[in-house]
Amino acid sequence: MRLHRIRLRDFRGVHDREVSLAEHGVTVLQGDNEVGKTSTLVALDLLFDAADSSRRAEIRAAQPAGVDAGPEVEAEVSTGPYRFVYRKRWLRRPRTELHVTAPAPEQLTGADAHARVAAILDETMDRALWRGLRVEQNSVVGQADLGGQDALTRALDRAASGPGASRADPSADDGLIERAAEELRRYRTPSGRATGELRAAEVRLADAEAEEVRCRAALEAVERDVAARDRLDADAAALKARKHAHTAEVTGLEDTWAALQSRLREVDAARQHAVLARERADAARERRETRDSLVAALEDDADTAARAAEAVAAHEAEHAGARDERDARRAADTAARARAGEARRAADAAERAVSAARDRAELADLSERLRRVDEAAAGLAAAERALAASTVDADDLDELEDLARDVVRAEAARDAAAARVELAVPADAGELTVVVDGETVVLAPGGSHTLPVAGSRALSLPGVLDVRVTPGLDDAGRDDAVRERSRALAEACEDLGVADLEAARAARRDAEDAARRADEHRAALARELAGHGDAPALRAARDAARTRLPDDGTSATSVDVTPVDVTSVDVTSVDVTSADVTELRAAADTARADAEDAAHRADEADAACRSAEDTVREADTRAAVLAERAAEARHAHTRRLEELDAARAAEPDATLAEAESTRLARARDAEREHEAMAAALADDDPDTVEARVLNARAVAERLAGEGARLEREHAETTGRLQAAGLAGWHDQLAAAELELDAAVREHAAVARRAAAARRLHETLTRHRERVRRSYVAPFRAQVERLARIVFGPSLALEIDEDLRITHRTLDGTTVPFGALSSGAQEQLGLCARLACAALVDPSEGVPVVIDDALGHSDPDRLSRLGAVFTAATSAHGAAQVVVLTCTPERYHGIGAATVVPLAPSRRPGERAASERSGPEVVRVAEDTPAATPGTVLDLPRAPRAG
């Protein structure tokens, strides 16, 4: 088939466009997205496949939006001997028109036209190949399913058979194998398991066999029961006969056995008689032996009594010794206890002496300290009184001193300013007494005495002369200041209650002394009162100590009994020293140790005494026991003696011996008689007779049991037979056999058909594989020729019977097809399609349509692929190849390509902005020489038909 031109009107986004295609070689339709490239392909499919009445989803999708017009497609096609123009419109005023121009003109419309085109295409073209050689947009260029394509198969057949051997063969189709496979699938799953009819037949056969076996078994069981019933009847008769015979035998044996049994009883009586006699003999012997033992026991008792009396006597001495010992111990114990008491009292006295001494020492100490306290308190009181009496404190004194200094200064100032009176005594004169202002001044010879004249002063040599010195006025003033000052001083002194400064000073000194003394006394008080708080507490302590002390007189007498070393200390002495106490303490310790020692000895003595008493008590007890034993022994002896006497009185010893011998003789007789009778009986073999009787009885029992069993089985069998009769086993078995027979036949027939189907399918498949294998070589040669352009001369391919490339070998490296890169797969897939297109007979060939593929190939490979396109389409009558692309550079490498650019074809209203008007026609065809291929021609738009 070759496409000459395609016209789309109101198809999807295309308003009206006609595209003409190069009849041979490659046509590249290039245009932007949505320009309607893929629509062209879809339109072709719809044109050939969909009737004008169809409202398939693809057709509805093809209707342009918002336009009241049905999509319309027109194509001019040549295929085989035919050339025709075919037009279809859907949805709105649907219409189909066919104009066949060759080989004979023909005009058809409607369904006739559709049917005619379908017939022409079926006759002349391989529609499966048409789809197989197409590469859809956006799909990876994989392997086309080329195996089983009729046209290719025929081409390969020609190639395989060589030229001239071509078989015109319209029917060697895949449908046959498919039908054979379908036939096989009726019987077996692809994995070979039985299914469908065959499975049903197998199931039916198995069921029928099982049912037949079941019914046959049941029937045979009934037949066995029938036979069993016969046998049971026979057995019952035989049993009856045996029972009869056996009854006679049993009767005879029972009689014999009864006779033997009476003899057995006699023997048994004799045996019992012998046993009785023997028992009596034994009794006589035992009585005699009892008497003997009684006599012996009497002697034993006498011995025992004698030994007990001896033991009592022997114990008496031991007993007396123990008592003596005990008395001695008691005396010792009493003495030890007295001694211990004395020692304890001495120790107590010593303790008391020590305590009294210590108390006295303490009393003395306390009294001394109390005395000192009293002294200190008195001193302190005196000092405090003095202190209180003192009126001059330190500040007063300082003031007085200041006043005194003022006086001095005033005097000095007066004196300095005043006239002095110097009294000098000539060295040769004697001592001279002068009274100055009432004071006597003695002047040694050569000595002098200066007197300042601050006031009026009076000098007098008693008896000799009175001199009055009176200062001038100035001097008097000065002297007044002095006097004033002195008067102030005197007033101050008077205020203080002292005569003058010296007195004040003395008073001050006294006060300080008193304070010092008071401090001393206070310290002494504190020292003496340490540990007691205050004087009353101390006094109380002393009184307590004094009361603790015993009255001196009694104390002295009570110590008389104390040991010598203690009495040497005068405990009454008030002047007890610590050494004395220590001495007393040592004496007390010694006395205490002595007392403890004595007590210990007393305890020991007590223990010894108690032990001795225990011993005595034991001896008492033992004496009692021994006495009791002796009494018992005596008593026993007495009783035994009485017993023996009584026994002898009843039966003298001689009588006993005689009875013993008599009875022994009788017993022996009886035993002999029994043995004789038993031996006689044993000769008649009663055991055997008994065994036979028992056996005969058992046999009778067994026969009875067997009879019961036979009856039971008879009843059971009869019951089963009655039930079986109603079950109709014959009918069931007959039906089962019929079913089995039918199932066997059906299964055989189905199995035979299944085997035939398998055989046919297997044979057909095998032959097709063989043929396909022969197809592989020419196909591979063609693919390799093209693929080497892309991959280089070292390329080799492996291709299976389904004409799929399985492996690629390049430079000696073999890789499975599926492991190749997407690009390499794409390139090989393209080569395979182009090879196919190149192989197929031009009259049967179909266009190879590639919708924007080769997205995975690099520029170098793309340019090489261009060469592949050229090589595949260069031969005369080579296949038509249509490439749709929006990336034309991918296909620039195709030398012989006819390029057709496509522009959007919009409705007139939509392209108001465009200057162009009228329908857009793209025409590339040799019948329009005015236009070179690949140019777009605007043709006047034909008026719409219809």
Added chain:
Amino acid sequence: MRFVHTADWQLGMTRRILGARPPKEAGGLTGEAQARFAEARLDAVRALGQIADAQGAAFVLVCGDVFESNLVGPDVVARACEALGSFRTPVLLLPGNHDPADAACVLRRPDFVRRCPAHVRVLDTPGVHEIAPGVEVVAAPWRSKHPLTDLVGEQLAALEPAPAGTLRVLAGHGELDVLDPDDDEPARIRRDGVLAALADGRVHYAALGDRHSVWTDAVDDRIRHAGTPEVTDFDEVDPGHVLVVDLDERAARVTTETVGRWRFVRHDAALDTDADLDALDARLAALPDKERTAVRLALVGTLSLRQRSRLDDLLAGHGLAFAAVEVVEQHSDLATVPDDADLHELDLHGFAADAASELFAAAAPAEGTGDAESRDALRLLHRLVGSPR
């Protein structure tokens, strides 16, 4: 004295050729043809009863095999009793080898005893039975399936000659030694003994059963097999009758009445040409009462694939009309040999032609019998090519 002599009713019998119950069909144990066949056997009983009534027979004597088995179902028993009750003439039933008087004997079964009409009498004890004044039947019933003696001979040996004025009929079941000289079978009836008993007047007629074909002794025509009243197998000679016997002390006048309506037809045919097929077709088409006829074919010959297909179609077509059509394999020798015409008719090319050629080669009878599987495969190929794509 007139009585009806019959035997081998074989009630409850099924025949394999009549097919199995269709799978999954609910209800009875048998298919449609089987059911009609069973009904026919009961019809035969009713028919012979009517004959007996109409002709004033003293009794109907059934010489064994009343039932196909002692273990027939209660439905078979019930229907048999109904058929027996459809006429008035007394009936004497003798246990035969199919229904021996053993522990499971159907003629003693409670369901039979309860339903059995009053005029029916079971001869399950051997010896002389007085049926009517002056009429005695000497019964030799089977007591088990495998008797070890000639039961009839035993009974005859114990007999005195019949009293004057008394007619005695021997009722036996089994093959006469002259008909089936099998020395190993101890139960064969000694013909000499029967002849002697007839000759010295111990019995006056020997009514026998077991043989489904009618048979009369050549020496003494009072020794007879009545045959089955309704056909049971293909090898039976003239079945479907009962004997109406007019007996006196010297002779028996026997008329044969037909009661059976079914036919079991065996046909042998040689098939080599289309003409042979035509003949077979015509032959089958000509058979009357096809719904009550079972056909067994033994076919010999060699057919091509096409002819074989035609034969299959032909037999399938007739099978719809007949009660049964069967090609019995063990007596047939029908080869299907594909010929060149078959091959050309296939009109195959390419590998399919190669495959067909291989199958033809395998199917050709050159080496022995050829390969049946490959012939089947070829026939399938034939069908597949013929079917539309």
